[in-house]
Ligand SMILES: NC(=O)C1=CN([C@@H]2O[C@H](COP(=O)(O)OP(=O)(O)OC[C@H]3O[C@@H](n4cnc5c(N)ncnc54)[C@H](OP(=O)(O)O)[C@@H]3O)[C@@H](O)[C@H]2O)C=CC1
């Protein structure tokens with residue numbers, strides 16, 4: 001059986017990567033609008049005529065697209081921030097809980113997680129759930145992304161001749177749009193303090209949570225933190241927890257290590273005295289952070305093997 005798929009935003013950074021992942025698949029037929037992609041009537045017809053639609057648009061345009069969908073049989077995946085904490089939408093992170101994959105499979109409206117939140121929630125949700133980190137704990141997140149994270153506009157800025165910025169801290173007003181989903185989907189009751197940065201390379205990211213272990217109620221060991229993550233993701237194809245020995249042997253970690261994949265790798269670095277830890281997630285902002293995750297959710301919603309077409 002062939003499923004018809006419409007990517008609204010097919011020529012954008014996320015849309016193009018999804019298209020690349022879907023184009024070669026014989027089980028799917030893509031509805032492509034080409035030069036008519038901004039034509040509202042053409043979009044309305046495609047949004048209501050496909051089996052599934054993937055919205056790769058800015059937030060406001062995503063809300064407009066959702067309002068255009070009258071056909072209740074259409075399955076919708078939104079890659080924007082518009083619906084990530086909205087009622088009636090399933091959060092598209094299948095590995096985050098035992099029942100999340102089934103929830104996504106039953107849902108017609110799935111919100112794809114943000115790239116930074118995928119790394120952060122991957123690291124912190126199991127620790128909050130097991131009580132190792134209290135819900136009231138003041139959590140800080142430091143992160144760096146490649147410039148494709150900012151879409152076409154940021155790619156043009158960084159790739160313009162003479163653009164020499166090496167690194168830029170941003171989100172300095174402490175109101176980044178990812179904070180609500182990071183807080184909600186880890187189960188924290190206090191907003192996380194998010195310190196993002198963008199580097200002069202195209203793609204890939206590191207998301208880090210530093211922890212003073214002695215400030216946590218049970219002063220958990222690095223092994224215990226690591227064990228909670230291993231247990232949470234056992235048997236998951238796309239989320240892996242690096243061995244402690246492998247992590248200890250590393251003298252550095254680079255953000256481009258999983259580019260082109262749908263994988264998320266979690267590391268737990270600890271000091272010799274067991275007083276401090278650095279939890280670090282590595283992912284491709286356009287892989288498990290966006291386009292890969294959207295394809296994984298699409299597979300689940302269509303009742304297919306979730307790994308179809310993904311590495
Ligand atoms: N880049 C990333 O790493 C990630 C992005 N996302 C999210 O995915 C969404 C898309 O981001 P990204 O691909 O980076 O952005 P881009 O700027 O690269 O692409 C946006 C796309 O949206 C289209 N578009 C913009 N406004 C409208 C409109 N009013 N009507 C119809 N189409 C419109 C553009 O069309 P045109 O081609 O004609 O310009 C373009 O194709 C955003 O919500 C972003 O936050 C999520 C996770 C990671």
Ligand SMILES: CC(=O)N[C@@H](CCC(=O)OP(=O)(O)O)C(=O)O
Nearest residue numbers: 080081114115116145149150198
């Ligand atoms: C480098 C950069 O600018 N990154 C983007 C996040 C990209 C992303 O995750 O998009 P969503 O917001 O849809 O999740 C930002 O911080 O706004």
